[in-house]
Amino acid sequence: MPVRTALILAGACLATSAFAGEVAAGRLKAAACAVCHGPLGLATLPDAPNLAGQSAIYLTAQLKAYRGGSRQHEVMTLMAKPLSDDDIDNLAAWYSSLKVQVQAPP
Numbered sequence: 001m002p003v004r005t006a007l008i009l010a011g012a013c014l015a016t017s018a019f020a021g022e023v024a025a026g027r028l029k030a031a032a033c034a035v036c037h038g039p040l041g042l043a044t045l046p047d048a049p050n051l052a053g054q055s056a057i058y059l060t061a062q063l064k065a066y067r068g069g070s071r072q073h074e075v076m077t078l079m080a081k082p083l084s085d086d087d088i089d090n091l092a093a094w095y096s097s098l099k100v101q102v103q104a105p106p
């Protein structure tokens with residue numbers, strides 16, 4: 001492979017990981033969320049939403065909205081406050097990587 005192609009590919013990988021977040025790191029961080037959102041993103045509290053399979057773009061936007069205050073919720077405002085941009089990207093990568101299946105009622 002020509003050197004230039006290899007460099008471009010390496011650059012593309014770096015760029016992808018910088019934006020996409022790390023699933024494994026997100027999974028670790030999500031331990032703090034599992035009590036309400038479930039260990040695999042299916043909510044265990046009746047008033048908490050499922051996060052499994054949700055779009056990473058949506059999850060990132062909501063977590064930043066809680067952190068910044070434009071979306072307010074007693075619990076989530078507190079949970080999102082200490083999260084860094086990387087934490088948010090990683091959490092979004094983890095929850096969006098979970099595959100969900102739906103079934104229409106018979």
Ligand code: HEC
Pocket residue numbers: 029030032033034035036037045047048049051059062063072073075076079080091
């Ligand atoms: C004590 C329970 C609890 C914990 C812990 C918790 N959440 Fe939540 N979460 C909620 C509830 C309840 C809502 C619904 C809030 C609302 O109405 O805005 C919510 C909403 C959200 C939403 C918005 C979902 C949507 O569909 O718009 C995201 C994203 C989210 N939580 C992520 C997290 C992450 C990531 C963590 C861990 C860092 C976490 N939550 C920890 C209870 C919790």
